[in-house]
Amino acid sequence: MASNQIMFILFAAMIIVFSVLTVTSRKILRAAVYLLFVLVSTSGLYFMLNYQFLAAVQLTLYAGGIVVLIIFSILLTSHISQKFESSGWKKNVFSAIAAITGAILSIITILDYKFSATTEAAKEVDMRLIGKSLLSVDYDGYVLPFEVISVLLLATMVAAIVIAKKSGPAKTQSPTLNQE
């Protein structure tokens, strides 16, 4: 068994185990930490696939940014040690059936398919290429999405402001922040 296989199995096992833990753990902060592990393992896979740039982005943006955001919000809204009750067994069973059916369906269909690789030469993924592609206006160039995503982020910012912004007097319902 080659080292990369071992690494893959390691990462895969981590991803699967921690994913499952993320969605089953009864302590919310732990779940967040498990999610972090999943994301880190995923970036490991990216490294394996030779997408170092993306792995880095994954680590910084996802593991660094999003998970932190989530943890903050957890801290804002929950008690850290609070164990929440598991949901009803019915819900779990049906959801599990649905998820497993979906997974089996997808896996069977995937296994059924004969993938064929392109015959063209592979491109080396270096930063220069990524930068060029990102700013290219030609075929296989990504400047437009890049620009649009900036609009998206701007809009997101405004959106977050809209939600958070206090404006005008409360009319119908008084805020009922729980000051415990």
Next chain:
Amino acid sequence: MINFSYTIWILLLPFLMFLLLGLAGHKYFPKLSGLIGTGGLAVITVLSYITAFKYFFTSEKVEGAYQKITAFNITWLQLTDKLHIDLGVLLDPISVMMLVMITTVSLMVHIYSLGYMKGEKGFERFFAFLSLFSFSMLGLVLATNIFQMYIFWELVGVSSFLLIGFYYQKPSAVRASKKAFIVTRFADLGFLIGILILSFNTRTFDFITLTDPAGAAIAQGGGIAFMGLSVMTWSMIFVFMGGVGKSAMFPFHIWLPDAMEGPTPVSALIHAATMVVAGVYLVARMFPIYAFSAPAALDVVAYVGAFSSLFAAVIACTQTDIKRVLAYSTMSQIGYMMLALGVSGYGGHAGLGYMASMFHLFTHAMFKALLFLGAGAIIHAVHTNYMTEMGGLRKYLPITHMTFLIACLTIAGIPPLSGFFSKDEILAAAFHNNKLLFAVEYAVAGLTAFYMFRLYFSIFWGKDTHYHHTPHEAPATMTIPLIVLAIGSVFTGLIPFNELVTSDGKVFETELELIVAIPSVLIGLLGIGIAFVMYRKESEIPDKLAATFKYGYKWAYNKFYMDELYLFVTNKIIFRYISEPVAWFDRHIVDGTMNAIASVTQNVSFRIRGFQSGQLQKYAFVFVTGAIMLAILFIYLWK
């Protein structure tokens, strides 16, 4: 060729009078309307007489036969290429004979009504309806084709309905008019079906074409057989059904006695003299087809006629309402006419029955109208219809008494009054063709004499009844018609019908057949005698007899429970067991289904509301499973 086209005015005049009186009479000349109506009818009568004279005495005969003359004809409605409804005037012996008869009686009744109806509310309405009736009846007899006849057939029905229900605030009158209309309407259904079948086979409505013995309609024979009888026979039986209804033959007779709820002049005109004989006229009109193409139907005519006459005569013996007695008598006499047609053949002496029937129709109109008008005068005088409440009226009502007596004698067939001749011909015709029917009619002749004189004696003799106020003789407007009709009853028997009105239009020889005539006179006298014994004075014999034949009497008195049977059919069967279930079915099944569709939709809508539970995760669950299901479906199951 004589121009008869003016005869259209015989039809148009009464119609215009109806419109005039109906639309404007109430407002502008309520008092005058009687005179206007009577005057108009007098004109028509004159026209009719002129026509009759010209037709019988000046028009050319072809091969010794009176021709059928289409005096006027327009296409009213084109149905198919060949079938079209025409309106027109057809003159032939029977129609001209009817013309004379109808206008005469009608004029008398009009005059009579001037007195009888004086001061009644709706005086102008009465005359308007009478005009409508005259129009319809004349249209019926003058019809050039069977569909025109049907049209006017319906119209006489409706005028009869209107006149029976003249006293529309009287519930019994309303009921009677309704009954008359519906019963005859049911019979007319048969007539219509008959017309449909007939016209489908012969492709024509026209009488001349239809009844031409050498024509295609008859030549093609009976057509294919259907349920054992030829199609033609079926159609003629159906047509006859119309006649049965209108002429109050068994089993559609039940409306006639009730129709006596109408004003008495109406009973005289419509329910004695004219409309009720329309059935006879119809058979006579179609006679060649009956005779050649549908002899089986003709037998039906004969037996129905005979049975009805017997049936009615028996009932008449037990009734106490004088108008009802007369009504049953009418039915019985019409039975005679039907029978005569039924036993008749076509042409020459074989057509004796035909001639006799028409003859009797004519004479009967006179004496029966007379009887009714007389009865009207009596009722006018004593304000009751029941002979049990009358008696000894000969002192108060001399003219009425005399004329009534003449009429009774006439109907009893006492020579030399007209009834004797016509009835004798019928009996003779029956005698030659069917001994059984002859026997029946012979008995009926006796019964007739009996119940007529039972009536006569009960009214004019019998006990001395005490009246609230002294009865007095009717005014001249009422007595003059009585006298005129009495004269008619006496002398019309002398008209040589065998020369004028015969089945093929040709003259044939008849003679008094003593072998028939003498016994018939004898049995008539016997009937009178029995009546004399029983009702000349107050006696207990009738009650005893009634007690002896308890059940028979009771059945006859209750008209053999025919009314109850009909009530049962209409109320129970049609209303309770058909209409109400239909209405229920419609409400609960048909409509219920529609409502059920709606409520099921609502219900489903309510049941599935759980999907929209407000739970985000359930939504997601549906989303995911939906996607997976679609994928499974379209990848593996239904590719």
Next chain:
Amino acid sequence: MDILTLFVVIPVLTITGILFLKDTRHVRLVSAFGMGLQLLLAAVLVFLYLSARHAGNTAEMLFIKDYLWFKSLNIHYAVGVDGISVAMIALTSLVLFAGIFASWEIEYLRKEFFISLILLSSGVFGFFISIDLFTMFLFYELAVIPMYLLIGIWGTGPKEYSAMKLTLMLMGGSALLLVGLLGIYFNSSPDGNLLTFNILEISKVVIPLPAQRLFFPLTFVGFGVLGALFPFHTWSPDGHASAPTAVSMLHAGVLMKLGGYGAFRVAIFLMPEAASELSWIFIILTSISVIYGAFGAIAQKDLKYINAYSSVSHCGLVLFAVLMMNKTAMDGAILQMISHGLITALFFALIGMLYGRTHTRMINEMGGLMKVIPFLSVCYVIAGLASLGLPGLSGFVAEMTIFVGAFQHPELFYRIVTILAVSSIVITAVYILRVVAILLLGPTTNEHFDHLTDAKWFEKISVVTLIGSVAAIGLAPFWLSTMIGTSLQPIVDRIIALNPF
């Protein structure tokens, strides 16, 4: 502007006029004026039509105007009339005219009432002048929908339920119809020419038989729902019972005729082969309608219900005759549509007037009205007699034409069924006389009735118009029958050419 389009334009102008009126008192005057104009126009149309025919114009449709509307689907605004549509237009104008006067005393939301009523009528007129299936369908639905408001707002009794039921069932019919029309459209050109909605053009081709088998029932039932075909008639009793007078008049008098007219002009004319193949099914249904409606009427106690069931019976006769597919029967069907339209409108007008006085429609609560309100009562009797087919009034002419025509059918089955249908005339007599006897005759049963007043002038206008027309047709049916018959000839020719018996 061509004369036919005027029939839609005048109602629209009248509505506009009403909209701008400040004073609601003038609404009815404007309506009466507009609809009077419409009646006049109808008369002019009849005259123009007859003179054109007289001058030898033998085209199937006259006064054709054709404007391309939706080019890509070849939808046209196409109008044209033949004798049948002219007759129907005349009928509509008459009933509408009478209807305006019958609703003279509407107080509540008067403006809206007249607007809805006239809007409905513009749909009806549009339907009759259309020769393009699309516009026809458009006008058809346009005619149905104001009904909801008319019944719902101005109705009586369970009006909301009835209005909803009526609207939904009729729209259900039009749903089937829509599919049928689309089917016709996509089969309108078997040889690959431009698809068309134009009836005249479609009639020049033969729709493939499998398509006919599929779309004939849809179309026929679609129209049949409006024509009260059993078992889709149940909207009719409730709807009519709840509707205000003029609406009942217009609905039973005219709108139900859209069903018969459409069944004949679209379903049978365009798909004669399937029609003849499947006619036995519908013949059975329609004869059930005829008999069943009549029996249903006997058991009813509410005047409007009686009349509604009677309409089921009489309209059943229309479809029945249409399905016999010969000229006479079809002629009778059209006559019956007109005759029944007038008679039933008359009935509903009278019922409305009686109701306005007695405040009940239950026959057993009324009695002896003849004495108190003779004019209305006599008119009611006339209406009744017309309805039961008294010669001299229009009902007789129509029914006899139908019966004689239907009886000419070469197959025995159809003739036997005809006899069944004929028997309805007796049942009709039973329920009509029952009503007349209970309602009008006899002694007055309720002392409140002793002080009722007879018809007012506007009521008289309404009633006399209708009675006059009924009598006119009944006395002189020849010109009308011929006008219809001539126009039927090409249709019947086509049917016979495709269905050699």
Next chain:
Amino acid sequence: MNTGIPIQYFLILATIMFFTGVYGFLTRRNLITILMSVELILNSVNINFLAFNRYLYPNKLEGMFFSLFVIAVAAAEVAVAIAIIINIYRRFTTINVEDVNEMKF
């Protein structure tokens, strides 16, 4: 460097992760954990993109760029979602998804 690991392994891994995320979405009661499940889903998709890109179509970088943008969008989504969640917390004093159902049927 990835010899010996068939692409299917990656795909199966991603699929399992995807449906684990779905399972989490369907069962977790806390809105934030639901959000975390969404992250799992998006990550699994990214794995797919990258595996396909690397194994089958290494001549272009479409898969990689797509992943990049998915990450960016995911961040934006999470930001707004968390803002709303906090608002929810203020309104309902809970972020239990089952309690957030004022509107139903």
Next chain:
Amino acid sequence: MSLGTFLVMRHELLLIASALLVLMAEIFWNPDKKRYISLFSVILFGVITIVGFLPSPIGSLFGGMYETSGTRLLMKNILNIGALLVFIQSVTWLKKEENSEKISEYFILLISTLAGMNFMISAGHFLMFYIGIELATIPIAALAAFDRYKNKSAEAGIKLILSSALSSGILLYGLSLIYGTTGTFYFNEVAALFGNNNLQILGFIFFFAGMAFKISIVPFHLWTADVYEGSPVNITSYLSVISKGAAVFILIIILFTVFPVIIATWQKTIYVTAILTMTIGNLFAIRQQNLKRFLAFSSISQAGYILLGFIGGNQLGMASVIYYILVYIFSNLGAFGVVIAISNATGKENMDDYNGLYHTNPKLSLIMTLALFSLAGIPPVAGFFGKFFLFTAAAQKGYYLLVLIAVLNTIISLYYYLLVVKAMFINKGETPIEKFRSDFPTRFALGICVAGIVVTGFASIIFEVIKNLSFGV
């Protein structure tokens, strides 16, 4: 970037620019001038709408990532009209005190979502499509939660954002499979490389599910009602008309241009979902009391009818879909306009509150009736023509049974539309909504809607233009 590029992309660029302008105004204007922001935004957007109609070059940019054509321009213009109406209808609502601080944000977010939709419609590449769709969704979630002090609004926001996150996850998974089997995201290349194998169909179905979520096709519709009910009315109308319309547009473009190979599959998919959508939408709508929720279910069933235009894959189908969306914009905005006006004036949103509305506010009732009749497809208003063409399109390909089911469904829908009409005209209200006079923007917007409802049907030129710009598979 040349002028030509600018002209080709003018819709998107102008939108972004105007969003920035509004942002600038918000930042730099004095507080007392801020009340003009509404006016400013509406006028700005009005100009954009007009500019959108000016003739301009079309073509493909960024190596095929951005594509535009007459059809897509038309779609954008239609959306612009709708959005403009929504903007105008919002003015009154934004004047309320509790919203006064967030006016510019409101417009920025709406404009950016619209930009997202325009990008989505112009996408020639799945990445653009994905970003567009997210740009069109995420800010709306924030807008749904706009009413900060209403529980329902927050609930609507969270339901929308989480559901849409799940749906875009599934959509992405589908896209990844499509990418895996074709190796490209460019529409034209995908179309060329697409086969008919299971994995691709799986990818397609997941993709379709994600799109179906936006259009609220059953069974992916459940978020719709709750979100519509909870959101501020203006956002609801925006969601139900503009968002849905945009998604329909891009879906039909993608189906017709990217997936013509598996037309058989998506026809079946649409067949099943269309029936479900119409029926379920109608069945739920029957019982609704809240008008927003009511209109939500009505819009679900409308989506079902719209699918009938998809199924044939024919030019007529696309034309009828686009046309119907246009009609639907006018009709639904008409209905929502009335709801908004009444909600603004009285805060009432329930059907019972509308009892006897005709007697107090006849004009509003008439507009509502007209709009509902148009939605129900009653002549002579535009909805009738719209539905007729949809059904014609389906019938053209022989889907008669489907058409029959659809028309029968319209009867159910007629039932509940009539319920509203009944409430307004027939029912007697115990406490009817009082007579009030709406301000100019509301009346103006409603006037346009009415004109649109009436004219769009009769003016055949509109349909002809659309038809000429449409294409089939």
